[in-house]
Amino acid sequence: MLYTEVPSYYTWNAKNKSFERRKQSKPVDCQPTIFKDTTIGRLYIIHSSQHECFFLRLLLVNVSGPTSFEYLRTVKGTIHDTYRIACQALNLLENDQYWDNCINDACETSTPSQIRALFGIIITNCSPSAPTELWEKYKSKMAEDILHRVRLETSDMTFDFTSEICN
Template sequence: MAVFGLQSEITDIDEVVGYHAGRYISSNKTVWRILSFPIHERSPAVVHLAVHLQNGRRVYFSESNVQQRALNRPDTTLTAFLALCQNDSFAKKKLLYSEVPTYYTWNGNKKSFERRKRGESVDGQPNIFKETTIGRIYTFHPNQDECFFLRLLLVNVAGPTSFEHLRTANGTIHDTYRSAGQALNLLENDHHWDNCINDACETSTPSQIRALFGIILTTYSPSSPAELWEKCKWQMAENILY
C-alpha cells in the first residue's frame, strides 16, 4: 500500500496519522493479534544491575516530595545487594553481584531482592532456588576510573556488605577502589610501561618523556599512575631550570 498527496505549501505533518494510514497488516498478523497470541519471547530473562559510587545514586524528585526523597533515598539494585549480604547468610557467603538475579527476584515496589520461591533447588542450601535469569551489570569506560574499578570489584568480590567492604583488601581499608583492586591483584601489571619509560629516559629529551607519559595516562590507563610518576619524574623535570 502506498499513500501520497499533493499540496501547494508545506504544513505540519502528523506522523501518527500518516503511519496509521500507510500501515499494512496481513491476514496472518491480524488473526495472531485478535487471538492474543504472544508477540515475542525472551529467554533467559535479563536484569540490569546498577553501579554507582557510595553517594552517587540518581534520585528523582518534585517540588512536593523533595524533602522526603532527600531524607529517604530509594534503594538501587546495588544498595539492595549490599543490604542483602548483611542479612542473608547465603548471599554473604558466596554470592557475586552478577549472580543475584539467578537466586533472587527484584521487587520494584519495595526496592529489594527476595528469594525465589520456585525453580531448581540448590544442593546443600535449603529454601534456595535458582533460575536461568542473567544479571547484566552496566559498564563504564576506564576514564571513569572509580566507577570502573568499583565494577571490577563487584564482579570479583563475593558477599560484600558495604562500600567500605569493597575497598578492603587483605585486612586494609583503601582510600580508592583502584588501590583495592591492585592489592587484590585484579589489575594488570605495569612492568611493560616501566620498561617503556626507562627506555625513553635513556634516549629522549624531557619534553618527549613528558609527552610519552601523557599518552600512557590518557590512552592506556595504567594500574598505578602515581608509581609510574615517581619513577620518572626527575627525568621529565630535568630541563625545568632552563
C-alpha cells in the same frame, strides 16, 4: 555470592525497590527453600576512564558477599582509601612494568618534552595502575630541560630540583 550471581537467586521487586529470594525454579542442593534459575542479569559496562566506577565494578564481580562499600575496599584486614588500591591489593590489575620499561627506554633516546608527552599519553589512554609511582620515578628525567633553563636564568649551575620544578 558474587554480584553477577544475584539474578540467579533473587528477583527485583519494583514496588518495594528491593531484591527478594526466588520462590520457584530449581531448588539448590541440600537447600530445599533456596531456588536458583538460569537467568540473564544486566551488568552495565563501565569504561576504564571512569576510574573509581570501573574499579568498583571490578571488585563487585570478584569479591564474594560484600556487605558495604567499605567491605569492598578491605583486603586482608586493611581498609584501602580507593577502589583502585583495593584492586591492586587483590592483584586484579596488571602491574605497570610495561609502562615503566616504555618510559625507561624513552629516557635513553628522547628529549624531556618527548618523555613528558609519552607520560601524558600513558596516563590518559593506558590507565596505568600506579601513575604516581611512574611520575615519581621519572620526574627528574622529564624535568631536565626545565632545570637547565632555570639554571641559565638564575646563572646558578648548582641549582638543583625543587618541589616547585617537579610538582
